[in-house]
Amino acid sequence: MRLFILGSAAGGGFPQWNCLCHVCRLHWSGDPRVTARSQSSIAATADGVHWLLLNASPDLRAQIMASPPLMPSCGADDAARRASPIAAVLVTNGDVDHVAGLLTLREKQAFDLYGTEGVLGVIADNPVYSVMDPACVTTRPVQMEQPFEPVPGLTVEIFPVPGKVPLYLERGEIDVGAEGDMTVGVRLSAGGRTAFYVPGCAFVPEHLAARVAGADVLLFDGTVFVDDEMQRAGVGAKTGRRMGHMPMTGEGGSIDAFDGRDVGDRVYIHINNTNPVLIEGSDERRAVEAAGWRVAHDGMEIVP
Numbered sequence: 001m002r003l004f005i006l007g008s009a010a011g012g013g014f015p016q017w018n019c020l021c022h023v024c025r026l027h028w029s030g031d032p033r034v035t036a037r038s039q040s041s042i043a044a045t046a047d048g049v050h051w052l053l054l055n056a057s058p059d060l061r062a063q064i065m066a067s068p069p070l071m072p073s074c075g076a077d078d079a080a081r082r083a084s085p086i087a088a089v090l091v092t093n094g095d096v097d098h099v100a101g102l103l104t105l106r107e108k109q110a111f112d113l114y115g116t117e118g119v120l121g122v123i124a125d126n127p128v129y130s131v132m133d134p135a136c137v138t139t140r141p142v143q144m145e146q147p148f149e150p151v152p153g154l155t156v157e158i159f160p161v162p163g164k165v166p167l168y169l170e171r172g173e174i175d176v177g178a179e180g181d182m183t184v185g186v187r188l189s190a191g192g193r194t195a196f197y198v199p200g201c202a203f204v205p206e207h208l209a210a211r212v213a214g215a216d217v218l219l220f221d222g223t224v225f226v227d228d229e230m231q232r233a234g235v236g237a238k239t240g241r242r243m244g245h246m247p248m249t250g251e252g253g254s255i256d257a258f259d260g261r262d263v264g265d266r267v268y269i270h271i272n273n274t275n276p277v278l279i280e281g282s283d284e285r286r287a288v289e290a291a292g293w294r295v296a297h298d299g300m301e302i303v304p
């Protein structure tokens with residue numbers, strides 16, 4: 001199995017187009033300690049030929065341009081005029097950073113689109129997504145904990161994680177932390193190796209910590225370093241938890257939640273532009289590394 005981090009930042013990317021928070025400021029002023037990151041997506045393959053895209057980011061076109069394994073291969077077939085290594089897409093929720101890239105995949109390219117009934121329903125209800133021609137794109141709802149093989153040799157299973165509906169569907173009282181079919185985590189396995197991909201998670205219940213035990217790789221929600229980071233940065237009123245994203249640190253943070261669990265490679269993904277772990281050499285970066293975590297960057301490749 002090979003995993004390719006296409007976009008390691010949260011919604012908005014790093015830097016965010018309009019942001020002057022402390023971390024974005026470093027980027028705008030050319031500070032070499034920070035590196036731009038695009039929005040949340042990874043790709044996975046078992047055979048090195050057929051790739052599963054996990055989430056389709058608004059930055060997908062640029063991500064493909066930066067990723068040779070995902071480019072159409074000229075050597076493949078002289079007669080081919082439409083041929084992408086991306087054979088399937090799985091969306092883990094309906095957030096803009098995870099579904100807007102589906103619009104990039106509209107050019108008469110055959111692929112399978114996987115997700116829960118709920119998330120695929122949100123996509124189907126939005127007429128702009130009808131640009132994905134049903135003659136080319138097969139929508140395949142998947143059930144929780146029912147393994148499927150979207151690309152040859154790669155076994156995939158989804159499971160509910162605490163989350164919420166997409167921001168644009170929030171009305172009235174929001175049940176943040178609900179375990180339903182609007183936010184899922186993904187288990188990937190091939191050749192006896194196992195990786196988990198959980199880009200959004202409001203907290204870690206015991207059953208989730210138990211589920212990842214024994215994994216070779218855990219790619220996990222690294223949106224914020226502390227829960228009230230957006231407030232402290234002066235860019236928003238919401239806490240990480242209110243957005244459906246648990247913090248790395250503090251009580252009930254992800255470092256604590258997985259501490260002492262049998263997980264090989266721990267990697268933070270979906271990192272918000274306000275998160276100081278984006279700064280090489282910062283105290284916060286050093287703290288997560290000392291706790292056994294890596295901070296993903298675009299173009300990072302992981303072979304579990």
Ligand code: MLT
Nearest residue numbers: 010011095096097167243
């Ligand atoms: C999130 O992860 O909370 C969303 O991507 C937020 C958004 O849609 O901007």
Ligand code: MN
Nearest residue numbers: 010011095097
């Ligand atoms: Mn997001």
Ligand code: ZN
Nearest residue numbers: 019021024273
């Ligand atoms: Zn910022």
